[in-house]
Amino acid sequence: xxxxxxxHAIELVREIRDQLARETEGMSAEQLVAFYRDAGRAxxxxxxxxxxxxxxxxxxxxxxxxxxxxxxG
Numbered sequence: 490x491x492x493x494x495x496x497h498a499i500e501l502v503r504e505i506r507d508q509l510a511r512e513t514e515g516m517s518a519e520q521l522v523a524f525y526r527d528a529g530r531a532x533x534x535x536x537x538x539x540x541x542x543x544x545x546x547x548x549x550x551x552x553x554x555x556x557x558x559x560x561x562g
Contacts, residue, residue: 513521 513524516524
């Protein structure tokens with residue numbers, strides 16, 4: 490059986506945090522939003538990217554047959 494290597498998650502997260510802090514140092518709020526938006530788009534697999542982005546309100550919750558909204562039972 491192969492030996493496993495321990496993962497030092499806390500140190501890894503701190504390294505990532507520190508690197509991002511260096512990369513984004515001095516950016517305005519608008520620049521930060523663009524930076525993280527672009528990073529999120531770059532990391533999204535093509536299969537999950539939608540051809541038409543969703544905009545507007547979320548869909549209304551579905552009602553169950555035979556029940557009146559706002560009334561018990």
